[in-house]
Amino acid sequence: MRNDTCMLKEMMNAIQEEDREVSLMEVCGTHTMAIAKSGIRQLLPPNIRLISGPGCPVCVTAQGDIDTVIELVKQNIILATFGDMMRVPGTGSSLQEARSGGADIRVVYSPLDALNLAMNNPSRELVFLGIGFETTAPVVGASIEMAQKMNLKNFSVLSLHKVIPPALEAIFADPEIRVDALICPGHVAMITGLDPYQKVAERYHKPCVVTGFGYSDILQGILMILIQIRKDQPRAEIQYGQIVKERGNLVAQEVLNKVFQPVDARWRGLGEIPQSGLEINERYQEFNARIKFDVPVIDDVPIKGCSCGEILTGKMYPHECPLFGKLCTTLNPIGPCMVSNEGACAAYYRYHPKRTVS
C-alpha cells in the first residue's frame, strides 16, 4: 500500500459512501496523532466517528502511580526515564519540578542508556522507570536480562508497564462506551502478533484491524473495518502487513514471558483492570525497584476539571473538556493527555485547535 493519490481518492470515496453510524476507536496514541495530523477526520462523513482510546502509556498511568514516582525520587537514587514523563503533573508536583528541586533525574532514549548510567555511577542506585506497552516492555526486559548477566548491583526497574488487550476488553464491556470497531496499534501487534486481537474480536464480535501509521495505511484500515461491518464478518485482520506478522516477534514474546508476569493494574480512566499490568518476575527480583526501595502505594487524587479519563475511553472529545485550550494547553498542561506526544488533547490542540469536531 503506497501513497498513490488515485488510490487514496478511491479509498476516501468508498469510505464516504458509508451511511451507517459507526464509532471507530483509535486505540493507539500514535494513531490519534497521525489521524489528527492527516486531516482524515475532517474528510470522513459525519456518521463515522473516530474516538480516542487508551493506547497512550503515559496518559493511562494512574495519578497515584505518578505520585509514587515523585515520592521515590526523594530517596537518594538516580531516576532514568523516557522524556514524556517529565512534565506529567502529579497531584502536587512533577518530575520536572522535582528535578529543579534537586532530585537526580535523567532523561534517556533507551533503557540501555540507563544500564550505562548504572555502570558509570557504581556508588549510586539507578532506577529506570518502565512505562510502555508490549512494544517497550520487551526492550526493558532485555535490559534487565543484560543487567543480570553483568551482575549489576545498582540497577533496578520500577515497572508500570501495561498490556493492551485487557483494556480493550474493559472498553467493550463498558455500556457507556459505544465502540463498533478498533483501529489496533501496529507496533504493539508487531510484537504480540494477531492472537490477542483475535481473542478480543471473537469474544466481542467486533472488527479489530491492525493498522499502520501512514495516511494510506489509516484509510485502508478504516475501509477494511467498514467492509467487515457491511459483511457482518467481524474478526482480527492485519492491514500493516509489511511490519506485522501473524505470530509477531517470538524472541520479544519470550523475553516478555521470562522477565515479567501479568498483575492487576490501575489505569487512568478505566480503573483497575485484572492482569493488565506487568510486574518483574521473582527470578529477577534483585532488579525490581518495588522490592529494593520503599515504594509507597498512593491512591488516585483526581485533577479538578481534567477530563483525561473520559477522553482516554472515548466518552468525550478533547474540545468538550472545560479546561481544553484555556487553562490546559501544550505550554501549560494540566493533565497527561496534553503532555504526551501521543496524547489525544495534544493532538487536537496542535491540529484542530479552533474547530469543534462532532
Add this chain to the structure above:
Amino acid sequence: MCLGVPAKIIRVMDNNVAIVDVDDNELEISILLIPDVKIGQYVLVHAGFAMQVIDEESAQESMALIREMLKIRESGQYA
C-alpha cells in the same frame, strides 16, 4: 512511543550489538530481539533496540514521515 525509526544495518558486532545508519547518522543499537539480522537489511528501531526487519520501501516512507514531523517541530508549530 509507537513510531519506530527505520535504520539500515551497516555492521553486526558481537554481543547482539549492531551499527546502523539512521538518516546518515551512525548509531549503536541492540539486535537482541532480532538476532538473525544481516548487513544491508532495514530494521525498525525503538528505544535503542531493533524490533523488526522491514523492506527498503517501507523504511524510506517511514523516514519521510519522520522528517516531516521534525520539520514541523523545528518550525515551532509544536508548543
